[in-house]
Amino acid sequence: MALFDTIRSILGTNATADATRDADPEDLFGMSTAYVTMEADLGYDHCGEAALCFSDVDSTAFQDAVDEVEAILDAGELETGTGYHQYADDHGYRWFVLEDDDPEDLVTSVHFAADTFVENGFGSRLLAAVFGFEKPEQSAYWIYSFRRGAYYPFVPAGDHERDQQAEFKLQSVLDGELEVESDESYWYPLWPDARGRHPWE
Template sequence: MGFFDALMGKSKQVNANLDSIFALSSAAITLQVSANLVPTNQAAVVFKPASGAAFANTESEFQDVLKEMNDVKVSVTTDSFRYRWVVIDGQDLETVVTASHAVNRSLEDHGFSPQLLCSLYPFTDTTDHSMVYWIYLYKRGTFYPFVPTGNERRDNERELSLKAVVGTDLPIETDMQRWFPLWEIPIHS
C-alpha cells in the first residue's frame, strides 16, 4: 500500500488465515463436554457466484476435488439472495472441515476470495435437539455462534454463553455487529 492510498483511506485487504478453520475440530471437544453440543458432520460454504468461464471452471474444479473424497456427499443450492451454498455431508467433523477448507482454498487460489461470505458448521444440542451453527467469516478469519429459535429470531444470550464456553479454543469475532444471522440455511439434520 502506497502513501497516496493511505491518504485516500484505502487499505490493503488482509488475507484471512484460512487454516484457522481447523481449530473447530479441537473446539468440538470443549463444546461437547461444556455445552452438550455434538457436530452433525455437515458444513456449508457460502459465496456469491461470479459470471464467466474462470469462475465456472473454479467451481467445477472444487466439485471434482470433493467427488474424489469418498466419504463426502455434496449438494449445491442457491438461496433467494443468489448466494450459492455448497453443502457437505461427511462421516465426521474433521472430514467436513477438510472439505470446506478445500472449497475455500480453491476459490481463494483462483482469485475469487471476494466472493466468499462464510462457512458454517452445525451442531445439535443433546439436551433439547436445537441447532447451533458455528459460522466462520472468511474475510475476518474468525468464528461466531448463531442460535436460531425460529421465525427469524435468535437466542443472543445463548450465543454469548457459547462464546464464553469456547474461550480461546476458537478465534472468535470480537465485533458483534458482524454476527449476522443466516435464515435460509439449507442444512437439515
C-alpha cells in the same frame, strides 16, 4: 434494507472495508478441536453437515474454479464418504453443502473447497463457512466470515429470533480456541428459508 442487501453489507462490502485481519482458510481447522469442546463442555453434537457460502460471478475462470472444487469433493467422497451437493438460495448466493458423520472430514472438505477458490484468485467471492451443531430442542452454528477472518456464534430460537444467552455462552467457552469476532454487530444471523431448517436449506 432488503435482506439480500443486509447480507451483502454485513458479510460483504462493509466487512471488507472494516476487516481486522485477512481471512485464511487455515482458520477453518480450528473447528476440529471446537467440535470436541462443543460436545464435552456444552453438550452439542455436530449435525453431520457443514457448508460453504459464496457469491457467483459470470466468468469462465470462476466456473473453472467451481468445477475444480467439485472434482476435489468428488475425490473426497470416494476416499472418505463425505457427500455434497450444491444449493442456490433466494438471495443470489451459492452453497457447497457437505454431509459426513465424521466432523474432521467436514472440516477438511470445507477447507479444501475454500482453499481452491483462494488459489484460483476468487477468495473475495467467499462469504462464510457454516458448521452446524444440535442438542435436544436447540440448533447452534459457528459461522466463519471470510471477510472478517473470524468466527461468530448463531443460535436461532423461534421465528427469526435468537437465543443471545446461548450465543454468549458459546463465545465465552470457545473464545481463544477459535478466533471469535469481537464486534457483535458482525454476528449476522443466517436465517433459513423455513423454521427448523439449516441456513443452507
